[in-house]
């Protein structure tokens with residue numbers, strides 16, 4: 001597993017976490033499932049639906065167990081000891097060039113200590129900021145790489161993807177294409193009816 005000392009504590013970046021074949025199969029499975037178009041970017045939720053407005057996983061949010069086509073990648077996450085309990089919630093985000101995600105810390109009361117995001121298709125830059133120290137770190141997320149956040153990277157630093165058409169890599173402008181990420185989490189608390 002690769003460790004980058006310049007990255008926030010608790011952040012691990014692992015290139016080539018999955019094979020080309022597995023990446024291809026994941027994209028095909030996602031494109032064979034309905035994309036939700038209610039946000040600026042398209043999304044799909046598995047396991048539990050996350051309520052972006054309430055910033056919560058509500059009591060009625062359970063969607064069922066994760067689909068079979070996610071099992072191999074979940075097994076790989078467990079084998080690599082990224083999760084103590086198998087993740088039970090997955091969000092797919094699709095970013096067309098020019099789309100991003102604003103700076104945030106993943107919902108603290110909703111999700112557990114371990115969060116992992118798998119990148120598919122186009123590379124793009126992710127930015128991490130520490131709100132207290134003002135530190136800023138950048139990382140190019142290459143296709144098939146895994147980003148694992150725990151500790152300070154999960155709880156103290158925000159992460160974001162700037163809404164850009166291109167990123168600068170080694171002084172060169174690299175145009176973005178379509179990117180999809182799969183973010184794996186454990187739901188630790190639901191709110192509202194039923195499961196509060």
Ligand SMILES: O=C(O)CCC(=O)C(=O)O
Nearest residue numbers: 091093101106117181183
């Ligand atoms: O696209 C990514 O890699 C990160 C997604 C993310 O931050 C989120 O779903 O909260």
